Amino acid sequence: MGEQIFEKKFQRRFENFVCQNCGQEVKGNGYTNHCPHCLWSKHVDIRPGDRQNDCGGLMEPVDAQFKSQKWRLKHRCQKCGEIKSVKLSPEDNLDVVTQLIKRKAEKLFYNK
Secondary structure, rough: OOOOOOOOOOEEEOEEOOOOOOOOOOOOOEEEOOOOOOOOOOOOOOOOOOOOOOOEEEEEEEEEEEEOOOEEEEEEEEOOOEEEEEEEOOOOHHHHHHHHHHHHHHHHHOOO
């Protein structure tokens, strides 16, 4: 069984893109990995920034958590089901983050 060797853990890429979920134009800052408007992402990385994942599925934002003194966003790939967690950024739409937290609370407290 061969071992995969990765040169770097993170590869910073300045990439602009059009969100495939909401259609917004997004200007990348080298750390951008999801749309700041709707928080959806695309499953393209194995390691952050490497663009080596062939899946290409849309990643739905499913949760927001405060962990280790940072807000994190959890995505689930609609194509393969993989779940990934990334940091929220100051540009992210807080209304959408609030909706994620509210949805989680409703499930926990009201079984909705």
